[in-house]
Amino acid sequence: MKKSLIAALLGCALAAPLFAQAENSYVSVGVGNSSYDAPNFDEGATGVGIAFGQSVTDVVGYEVGYVHFGSAKSDGFKLDTQSVYLAGVGTYPLSEAFSVYGKLGATINRYSEKSVFGSDSETRLRPLIGAGLGYKFTKEWSGAVEYVYFGELMDLKMSMWSANLRYHF
Secondary structure, three states, rough: OOHHHHHHHHHHHHHHHHHHHHHOOEEEEEEEEEEEOOOOEEEEEEEEEEEEEEEEEEEEEEEEEEEEEEEEEEEOEEEEEEEEEEEEEEEEEEOOEEEEEEEEEEEEEEEEEEOOEEEEEEEEEEEEEEEEEEEEEOOOOOEEEEEEEEEEEEOOOEEEEEEEEEEOO
C-alpha cells in the first residue's frame, strides 16, 4: 500500500504544474471507511484516495482518481484492493457554500488475496456510482463527505465512505 500511495502522490506532485493551468479544476485527498463485503467476510479497512477533477460547466464535470481500500484480514486470509477510476460528476448547488453531487463512471479494480493456501488476484473493469455533499470553505478550499460503490469483483462488493479535502485551482 505504501508504494502505491507514494507513487500516486508523486505522480500528482509532478503533474501539479499541468493542473495549475487547468481552470476550474481541483485536487482531492480522501480518507474513509472502505467495505469488503463478501460471503463469510464482512470486514472494513481504512481506505485512502487521491483524485483530480475539473468542471466543464457549472453543473457538469469529470474526475480521475486512485483509491486503495486498505488491507483486511480474516481467518487466515488477507484481502487487498485498489481502484483507478474515471467518472462524470453532476453538481447541484444548494447554497453559496453547500452542494450535492453524483458520480457515474467506470473503475478498474485490482483484487489480491493471500492465505495459507496460496494467493490469487484479478483485475476487472466495473461500473462506479457515488454521491456526496460538499462544503466550500474558501474560494480555494472545500470539503466533502461521499459514498462510492466500486462494483463487484470475485463475489467481493467494494464501497467506501470518505471525507475529502479539495484544493481548487
